[in-house]
Amino acid sequence: MNKEEQVIMGFRDLFNKMVWLNKSKMEDSLKGYKSSEVHCIEYIGRNVDPNVTKLAESFYMTNGAISKLTKKLIKKGIIESYQKPENKKEIYFRLTEQGKIIYEIHEELHNEFQERDKAVFAQVTEEQFDSMLSFVETYSRHLDAEIKKLSVDNKSEFE
Amino acid sequence: MNKEEQVIMGFRDLFNKMVWLNKSKMEDSLKGYKSSEVHCIEYIGRNVDPNVTKLAESFYMTNGAISKLTKKLIKKGIIESYQKPENKKEIYFRLTEQGKIIYEIHEELHNEFQERDKAVFAQVTEEQFDSMLSFVETYSRHLDAEIKKLSVDNKSEFE
DNA sequence: ATTATTTTGTTGACGAGGAAACAAAATAAT
DNA sequence: ATTATTTTGTTTCCTCGTCAACAAAATAAT
Incomplete structure (x- = not known):
């Protein structure tokens, strides 16, 4: 196996590992929320006027999947949708108060992960x-x- | 955003992109085979005495999922299972002749990807x-x- | 202005994978 | 030797995401 492959497969493996571990931690802290939901909350909290299409492109998922996901989050009272007067087609999302709480917990968790991996980056x-x-x-x-x-x-x- | 985050998110994004692109190419060349199936074929072709558990650990998937996946591949005639006389519990897999063909096509595709990205690594x-x-x-x-x-x-x- | 095309979002049928309950074999404990 | 525990694999039920068909609004073409 040459070095190119090693780098690619090394990162692939590292990534799978990290996703798996962080997902476990996440669903442990944020019981009742799936990691895909949390990702969605994260994106909505960080970006301005996010809509279905932007979310889908960012996550490399289909519009259909995001449409369902956002509907579920609305039902749970975590996000809400809004429109702009000049456009009757696009639908944007923002966090509700409850959503902001989840967002904050996620941020803390994020910091925890960084703290956890500090030693690696210190080198x-x-x-x-x-x-x-x-x-x-x-x-x-x-x-x-x-x-x-x-x-x-x-x-x-x-x- | 600090550099640690930049590195992590940069690789995450890069990775999603690569997975998406290669998956598209793969399912284009190997019509009728899902990328998870091809991954499975790849692993079985490369390792000695692979079983359900080893496949599951390698892919960060559950044994149940692999059990179903391998059953499907057996039904399609791409792999076959075998056991060892000294162990009546573990079930191993190997490629059939047809499976070897898929494996080779995958290898070529793999080389194509490397060729495609050569310019990046040259630097x-x-x-x-x-x-x-x-x-x-x-x-x-x-x-x-x-x-x-x-x-x-x-x-x-x-x- | 009218028509054609593209963009955006939604829905239902379907398939892939996870969780849990289970069975059978292997291994450890006594 | 017998019993308890662990390992390995399978099956059923359920959730998530894709695909394809669709509707409605926006934009482009004529």
Whole structure:
């Protein structure tokens, strides 16, 4: 296995591990809330005028899934929807008071995770940080270009 | 947002993107096979005496899910199960001839992905590779220790 | 201005995966 | 040797997310 594969698979494995662990911790602290719900709350709390489409793009999920998820959160009284006078189509979301509480608990948990992993990052030099960030940036742009190609290809199938 | 968060979220985003893109490509080339099925085939092709439990641990999935997945693959004639004379409990899997074909197609696709992303890695120096690998390694061990703590905690609840 | 296309969100049928209860074999404890 | 515990795999029920069909609003094309 060459180093490229090692890096990719290493990160894949690391990521699966982290998702699994944090999800466990999360559903332990925020009993009654699924991690997907919490992610949704996090996004709505952090962004301005989030709608179904923006949430879906951010999570790489379908609009349908987000539509159902937000409906459920509304039913639970965690978020509420609103519209703008100039647009009768788009529907935005904001946190309710109860939602803000969940949001805060999540933030604390987030800090806990950072605290937990502090030791790992303490060993990382500024240069290493920058090198990793530039790697991520480059790779991400590269994939964006590939995704763009893909969507062009798919469109051309129907021409 | 500090650099720790940037790194984590950057990789998370990069990863979601890559998974989404590769999954699309995969299900395009290997029509009729889901990406989870292909992952399963990949693992069975690469490891010796894989069983339900090993597959589940590797994919961070439940035994139940793998049990169903393998049953389906057997039905499709892609894998077959076998046992060892000294153990009547564990059930192992191997690829059938048809399964080997899928495996090979997957390998080629894998090479295609590497080829596609070659340009990104070409810019990475040996030192950067090693630094990222050691970061992954350190972090992964750290999380293993945390996961271990978690399972100890859960056990102590019932004592 | 009218029509065509695109964007945005919703719904229902379906499949994938998790949780829990279970059975059978293997291992540990006595 | 017998009993208790653990490991391994399966099945049933349920939730979550996808897909496809759809409706309504917004935008583009004519």
